[in-house]
Amino acid sequence: MTGGRWRLIATPLIAIAAGLGMGGLSGLVVFGDWLRPVGAVLGATAAVVVLARLATGRPFLPTVAGALAGAWLIIVAYVPGPDGGTTWIPRGETLSQLREVAEHAYWYAQNSVPPAEVEASLAGAITLAVVALFLVVDAFAVGAGFAASSGFILLAPWLPALTLERRVPTLALAGALGAWLAVIALSRRSDRGSWRSRARDGASPAAPAAALAATAATLLVALVAAPLAIGGPGWGAMPRLTLPASLGGGARLDLEIDLRNSLTEQSATPVLTYTSDSGKVDVLRGFALATFDGTRWDRDPLGDTAPATGVLWPEDTGSPLIADPGTVSIQMGSKGQDRVLVPSAPRSLVAGSEWRYDASTDEVLIDRPEGTANLRYTVRQALDFHTEESLRAADPLIEDGGDAAVSPRYLDLNERIDIDKVRQVAQTVTSQATDRYETAILLQEYLRGPSFEYSTEVTPTGDDAVSTFLADGRGYCVHFATAMVVMARTLDIPARMAIGFLGGAQDGDGFVVRGRDAHAWPELYFPGHGWVRFEPTPAQQTGQRPSYAEPETTEPTDPELLETVRPTNAPERQLPTAAPTAAPAPTADEAGGFPWLAVLGLAALAVVAAAAALWARRRSRADAITDAESAWATMRRRLGDRAGDDTLTPAETELWILAEGPDLGDDARAALGELRAAVEDARYAPAASTVDAEVLEGWVDAVAHAAREAERGAQTRG
Template sequence: MTGGRWRLLATPLVAITAGLGVGGLSGLVVFGDWLRPMGAVLGATAAVVVLARLATGRPFLPTVAGALAGAWLIVVAYVPTADGGTSWIPRGETLDGLRLVAERAYWYAQSSVAPAEVETSLAGAITLAVVALFLVVDALAVGAGFAASSGFLLLAPWLPALTLERRVPTLALAGALAAWLAVIALSRRSDRGSWRARARDGASPAAPGAALAATAATVLVALIAAPLAIGGPGWGAMPRLTLPAALGGTSRLDLEIDLRNSLTEQSAEPVLTYTSDSGRVDVLRAYSFGSFDGTQWDRDPVGDTAPATGVLWPEDTGSPLIAEPGTLAIRFGNSAESRVLVPAAPRTLAAGSEWRYDASTDEVLIDRPEGTADLRYTVRQAVDFHTEESLRAADPLIDAGGDSNVPERYLDLNERIDIDKVRKIAETITASATDRFEASLALQEYFRGANFEYSTEVAPAGGDSVSAFLADGRGYCVQFATAMVVMARTLDIPARMAIGYLGGSSEGSEWVVRGRDAHAWPELYFPGHGWVRFEPTPAVQTGDRPPWTDVEAAPEETLNPEPTERPTTLPSRAPVPEATGETEVAGDDGSSGFPWVVVLVLGLAGAAGGAALWARTRARAAAVTDAESAWETMRRRLGARAGDDTLTPAETELWILAEGPDLGDDARASLALLRAAVEDARYAPAGSAIEAEVLAGWVDDVAHAAREAEKGAQAGR
């Protein structure tokens, strides 16, 4: 592929890389129909750049043409006229429209709650950023020939996900990486001459070995070193940037829950304050999670909602009023959640028309762009609703099929988890339990025992983080809650995970909940009673157990019933019997915890690199068809050493021999033969009859000798 033609392919690849960078916003915005117009604007802009490169040899004129086209398309697509129509021709009011759209996008981005729905103004801002990134990178990589260096700019869209430790679409990241690597493989800047000369002459395909090495190194660093660094020891101690409220920064719960990540440093900023006539509340609940793939949790889908009036609880409490309620007066600060925080017990609240209740997830939704920021409300809760007696009373309902109304996802177990091993541990722990309450209590106490340690640093694991946690015994609330949920499901107990905040600390007459009070806990289902919180996370983080599970105050016979044929003591992790007689550790199956997706991406990248190298080799061979094309190929590969293209073949030969280090006898002979062949082709009546394969060999001799001579000269300096 010649120096000019490679750019026609590189520009669309740069556009693909920039477009896939939107994947870095995963978890911050909701992907939807707005992606289609964004892709259309980006594609049309890239097409204008390609067409401009066909029409001109100037390196940056296509960028200017693309910028004008992109700006016009963004105005047409996202800037309405005063009457709400479409403006095909920019007018004086267009600038005012742009300003209003920009202000609206800024306000919406600052006040909305992640993941935010993308409305028109925000979609326009994102499209503008993507098109601008494409144009800048294309100008550097294709126009100026700095393909490798442009990769630093292409990292920009992924920085939010990196700094916030959010999950990103794996295929989008792999696709962006592959497209950028293809741009690098297609181009190689000459080491001689100014950058303007290199941009004018065009780049040449990289050497196969260099392209393959760059591809492998980049894939390894991006997909192995970076994830290990993010999840590795010490990451949790790294500070995070917290914007002050005056600058529009908002705090919120992290809904991207991945058990492989260490716990980042928690904010001491107040989230909310409350007063209570019944003392400190145990937890304030916000969200529920039901689907777990072995390492990551997914939010529960929103079910049918109803106005948030009356008693809010998934099960019918039998009365429209709550006996002996406790009252909380809650005042939010700058925390912008999309769910109203409520106690984990039946409750009532004074709600506006924008408040809805979802009984399937036990979440109170609030339809405000700013979410819960600066919200004030009062909640009345049933302080003694959960009791040992009421929970034990659920067993007859279980036998009568009381779990049938629970969605199946609360019993699902992902195949990545070593289900048999986890079930054996759970069965051993609960061997003496006579009902669901005792089994749940036994699971809770197992994790709060001496075998487990609260730690904010978690070693990265493979696809089965639960088994890794059970083997290591160290983690924070997410690991403890997840392990108890999975164990409960292996015992056919519907379970899910909830997140919210612990009750905070007393400061004067108020209780203050701070960012560091963010917490996750398991909820187990009891028919006729509802979802019940248990607390497996050690007391060092959570304090006392929930009152209905306070084993220290419970009668001894409750925890130690009459002996049966099964063991009655809680086992330690190590002696738990296995089907094979050996204790397995996650990742010891030969993969050493190596993520399967890395293997897949490496394989795809290798295949793509091999295909690109094969295609480039074929293209290089096809480029030399006669003496004239061989001469041009040699000049391009020599770069500045070949001199100006106005020189005759004889003058070019003299220039090459005089310009740099000596080529050696063989290369000088090949150069002379090649010069004679092109002179015959131009001036001899019969032309040149030299075969293309021979001509290509002479070109390789000269180019290789020039490269080696230059290397030798640099080494001797």
């Protein structure tokens, strides 16, 4: 085939290959309806390229036209206007909105646990990458005539799968390979001479019938074939992947479900509705997690199950059901699971033979193909089962070995955790407790106190997420619950984490529970009474404490005691004894060589622009010393490489600075020690730091000046 026709047919084939390249994300994201908008933008962009190639003989002008069209379509589809509506005409503020979307996509990608649900900003970033891949390959293969070599660029989206040795969807990979081979076959008569001559060959417009057929084929394959191939039959059989922390931008609390996604304003989708004759329920419990390795929770192993009849509770309540039970009628949504959501108290329900109960995990299972999807059921719960009196009554049983009734795994502590430091904090916080109930209340109130802040925008690092959280004081429900579980275990109290939903919001005569109501909480064991929920998460997420967990007025823990128990962020890090050697230059794959730059060029520009703006804002505020934290950040910036890695704790940073480079002198060493103590107080002591800003600034100047003079002296002597 000669003339412009082969080029018009090659363009939709390249669109197919680019769209199927999303199959390389297997295991990293959850494929679903978001594929169709991606296909729509890709198809429309490819159609513009085909139509532009009909109107001009210039080889690369169609690529420019397609890039402009694709950029506009991405803005329309994924970048909201200032009022939240569609941005049909880009304006001055569009760039700012685009930057916000890029920042959110970058943050979401860095902090989501694979396989992640794809929300709007991440879908926009993927769309940008796919459209960029198509345009680069089309310009390279059709515009410049390098059809065979373009296959190396098409390989780029599959590199994560090849690097991590993951399985990929065979249909998608075969389709991409077949499309590329077809492009090579179509260009076989235009493979001689220079690239300029090959580009000019056949650049004249094709017949209208051929142009119409090519445009229709482009839209068809990009809108239908690619999304169906990626999400088609057999996709659910592909294995899911959990990335190690080193590949995910730092360790995080990694659950089988990622609660952070549900806790943001992006997740307003209803999960279930219910009515209750006793008002809103506290929580609806799904399942339990027992094993924690420092960053990741694993599900409780399933124990022996029995028919879900009678009173469902881990301990014998001594009666068919507590008097005056409350009734809750639940209607599940269309997204099902295999665990039935029930109140966190003794309960009973009308169940068929497919309903089972596991007392060891306090989970209700249902064996039906669709799980709990669209399930309607009624639960009768024991109201006010937990009381202060009943929980205190469990204390005498502890001395008689009552904890032996539960598995010893509920006391396990992974060696990655700085156990001694966490135990010191727990013992100091609970020093006034006289029984297990008071111990639990003091742990709960410590975490709900002013030293901690609720935030879903956290990126902890290292292998010990508990110590990081206790040091930084910022996190969401998973962090608060995990900290209380681990602190309780250091005090020899069996504890575990439970996952479910808060009671939701009133909607007419009933209540609606949405994705953002997803919640995690700790459960502590009380012999003879069972597993008891406590609420360490601050009120902006959980609301009121359980009625039995309301604390009495007590004297605060002595600040001087807490000052001596500061957890470290990186207990396993070894301090350097000599100057570090220069790191080897990264390989092309590690640094994002030519294929990645070609595929993600436009996406990288948006991310770099957002990162540059954030860096500029932070740098402009770097010298404004108002407290110990800002003084510490300013000192680290002024020292540069001599300050070491930013994951070092203050104490580790001090040792690094003293070991790195020439001696600072006695005065500077003293100033560094004072500054380190001030920032530790600010982070760990309940009373925080009380050092004046002028004093902090003087310490920073002393350290920075001494370091600068020491370096100059060393250079002079050298």
